[in-house]
Amino acid sequence: MDCDSSDRASLLKIKEQLGNPDELSSWLPATNCCSWDSGIICSDTGHTIQLEAMAGMYGPIPSSFAKLCHLQFLFISGTSISGSIPDFLVKTNLSALSITNSKLNGSIPESLSLLPNLRVLDLSGNMLTGSIPPGLFRGGPV
Template structure:
């Protein structure tokens, strides 16, 4: 099954905003994005898992991630060049179950808008986040 066109468009925006790293060289327009590296698709062609680890970049967290409406699992690990805040577009990820952002340079507060997701696991270790954990996250009934 070919991937969803909207997902392909969002992924190409993500690749571009990360500076077209070599680790995403399989992310090529006009190809089936379900065959690209660092992601998985459902049988219906929707991207549900994006995982990037040890990608050598110098960029902010891409806001286009919020356009992956079927995304359930997102992991950024060991990417010290990844910076900026968690973008407000993440509030659109209503199916997101796992968010891992570890060993990066993201900064700012842990956003309360993550409460609009379906998180059961939130891993935000070894970053430059600051401030309290928002009380709104207590509304995530599956969070462990």
């Protein structure tokens, strides 16, 4: 199945906002984003539900992630992604957020506790400060 056209547009905007890294060279407008060779997994309906990104990326977390409302899993590791963790991530459907070994700074926003399905949060290897917002502790097995 071809990917959702609005997801493709959002992903292409993310690529642009990340500085068009070579690692995302397969992300081309006239192709099926579900078949791009860069860690994208789509649902049966063509919506992007998982994105894995590594090295070669820099700058803040792109605002276009907010338009991927079906996104469940976001894994970014070993990049030069910098800046703070944006509040707009609550517009996704994340159940796992892992941005590790990058250059994020600032504090972990309380808004992440508004993600009802968030079960995995790994922000290790960044330059974050402050405490973990209490709303992220939901109890249950560790």
